[in-house]
Amino acid sequence: MTAPSRRPEHPESPAPHRTAAAPPPAQRPPAPREPRLPQPRQPRRPRAGLPVPAPAVPAAPDVCALGRQFGGWGSDDPEATVCEQAYGQ
Numbered sequence: 001m002t003a004p005s006r007r008p009e010h011p012e013s014p015a016p017h018r019t020a021a022a023p024p025p026a027q028r029p030p031a032p033r034e035p036r037l038p039q040p041r042q043p044r045r046p047r048a049g050l051p052v053p054a055p056a057v058p059a060a061p062d063v064c065a066l067g068r069q070f071g072g073w074g075s076d077d078p079e080a081t082v083c084e085q086a087y088g089q
Contacts, residue, residue, distance in 0.1 A: 063087050 064083040067073045073080040 064080065064087055067079060067083055068075070071079065073083075
């Protein structure tokens with residue numbers, strides 16, 4: 001058999017004083033997001049290979065030789081004589 005449950009020793013004492021439930025903490029608005037910066041563009045690679053550089057230009061073409069070859073000058077023509085005196089070639 002079980003014994004009867006105990007009664008409080010001071011039945012006339014009021015119930016323990018409880019404070020009202022604390023209000024829930026105020027919710028903060030979410031922190032503002034950092035603005036998204038555009039990603040830096042990667043330099044584009046040329047689709048074709050790099051162009052081949054042009055061959056080097058000769059230092060100084062022989063102007064008098066060009067006149068004899070394409071101008072039809074003879075070696076004793078006045079044009080050839082003037083060219084030799086002017087350019088020394």
